[in-house]
Amino acid sequence: MRVAVFRKAHFNAAHRVHNPNWSADKNADTFGKCNNPHYHGHNYELIVKVVGEVDPETGYVIDLGILKKIIEDKVEERFDHKNLNLDTEEFKDTIPSTENFAVVIYDLLRAELDEKYDIQIRLYETPRNFVEYPVSI
Amino acid sequence: MRVAVFRKAHFNAAHRVHNPNWSADKNADTFGKCNNPHYHGHNYELIVKVVGEVDPETGYVIDLGILKKIIEDKVEERFDHKNLNLDTEEFKDTIPSTENFAVVIYDLLRAELDEKYDIQIRLYETPRNFVEYPVSI
Amino acid sequence: MRVAVFRKAHFNAAHRVHNPNWSADKNADTFGKCNNPHYHGHNYELIVKVVGEVDPETGYVIDLGILKKIIEDKVEERFDHKNLNLDTEEFKDTIPSTENFAVVIYDLLRAELDEKYDIQIRLYETPRNFVEYPVSI
């Protein structure tokens, strides 16, 4: 009996969408105000989906208290109140778009969770703009 | 032309996450404050997804007024303002985790809906903790 | 590396759920107060999902500013503050149920977006009643 469980978290960060291989003009044309050199920021909302068998001893797919702790240690601790471009290893050579950010978070959590679980990340940059990775599980 | 339609409902209940085959200590260690012997409770939010062909005569997959009534009669009537552990047949021998609760609700609704429909349940225990069953349809 | 991106929009409209091939009585019996001859209305919430490869130059699946503009031009401009039954071509011979409305919006957006993208529409008629089309991508 496989069930999907979800845990929601939130944190906030500053970033700048910028391709260092491009001219200032091309960056401004492509990314508009998201390219502001002094950064802007967001309250990110993160939903982590974990799919697995229900343990008949506990009724749980995974203890959500443990999942909450993993998200705090591996995601919130790393990104909360940070400048994604300047303060993090992950976006040294990667554009901190929501798409790339979701993949980075997926990889961080994938490394912590037993391979018996399938996982999926949904990341809200704003209530109107959000992404999901991987596409289907 | 298959379309998915969704209907949202809500109700509240008390419960205790507890495995009667375990010692008090093991229950407390595993389930923490969710194991409080005097129960705690939640406002549950339920989303029922029904997938089927659109009827060209009505433009409907299913009359949402009928679906609303089925949810009221089979889910809300049974669980609203109840103690899941003490007041319901379904959790006499089953731990009332959100995972198990979603499966119970799925079975109750599956029995009422024509087999031409595929259905899926999403159940929110809190705005931050929720589950989905079955995993994909 | 395929990622799904989502953009949320909203608009409002009046409509009447009515089958012109049926008697007044059959319409009233089937559609209830949704059949009110003087119309009623909704604040529609629309979520457009676009699935594709992340462009390594931009970090984007699609520029959400461009997607926002397409939704404004093709959906909001056409339906916002309109009477679906009287003011639109699309519902001249089609019942403006949420199911049919989602398919209409899907077709309008599908025609504007590069075929390399998969798309899916979620349309909220109310916070409690909503639909998704196509069923899975």
Added chain:
Amino acid sequence: MRVAVFRKAHFNAAHRVHNPNWSADKNADTFGKCNNPHYHGHNYELIVKVVGEVDPETGYVIDLGILKKIIEDKVEERFDHKNLNLDTEEFKDTIPSTENFAVVIYDLLRAELDEKYDIQIRLYETPRNFVEYPVSI
């Protein structure tokens, strides 16, 4: 010991913002797309605030089940799935703006509730546009 209690309800309706004493042009200039002659519509959210003494026998300012029933009978029954301009007495000679609608609902509820209570209405036409009446209590 005075406490304020709140009850939230919702319904939907069609309307047209139109001043019959004005020319078509002046109406169109002033009210824009809200003046569409074929109507448009909204999901209205209503919050009713009732202020009074807590009854020591019940712990209640007012039984919210009774308040819910009054709102259903006097507001939802009258306006849900209606065309405000065509189907209601209240807007025969009054423009159905959100401001006027809130005052109408206030008067309907004020007539049903004991004068020992102070009441206030908040009415959402959309999640972004809403009104409150009276201004302070």
Added chain:
Amino acid sequence: MRVAVFRKAHFNAAHRVHNPNWSADKNADTFGKCNNPHYHGHNYELIVKVVGEVDPETGYVIDLGILKKIIEDKVEERFDHKNLNLDTEEFKDTIPSTENFAVVIYDLLRAELDEKYDIQIRLYETPRNFVEYPVSI
């Protein structure tokens, strides 16, 4: 320059609305399903409003991190995952209605906050039923 700052928190609990001085029948008639002897429960949402002068050195009325900690220590710690009737001193002789609960929380927080601040509590029992105390500040 006086400004109001707000901090939102949440917790969940079980309770039973019951007057021990009344017969079982009168309790059932008055409180309906809220009187279920086996309890039911809620996800409570709490908003604490603190009004005071902005400190020109910090730009703060009060450090919201400190306010968050006070709410955790004095409210969440005491009520989260508890049975209000059985597990708390405060509702030994007081009916745990939302009205009374808001007053109890107000008193707990009032005792912790400098008297230079005015405070107000808003407590959601469900998204549709909530209270505010004191009535105006």
Added chain:
Amino acid sequence: MRVAVFRKAHFNAAHRVHNPNWSADKNADTFGKCNNPHYHGHNYELIVKVVGEVDPETGYVIDLGILKKIIEDKVEERFDHKNLNLDTEEFKDTIPSTENFAVVIYDLLRAELDEKYDIQIRLYETPRNFVEYPVSI
């Protein structure tokens, strides 16, 4: 007949809570991670309340389309996708706390709106932390 009308807007920005007259240590001790020298950011939600007489010719206190335009021109244009500390005049010598930000926005809007209106600002830094200014109107 005075009514309050509300308009909601949103934008996002980066900022750093920092007092330039203090040592780095005192700043870090007082403001914690909000003092990150590389900035962090938020999706701000703004609610503008305008109180006035209902115009019997229009049914409006104020045309919300005009209010929306004023908020766009005077607030969103100035602060959206900006670094409050580096990109704005207003926070050259003022700490960009939510309290100070609300007062700045109030002053900008107050200058644009007829003095017959009373106005109040509610500003959400996150869904859990928000402020209101002035305190009561």
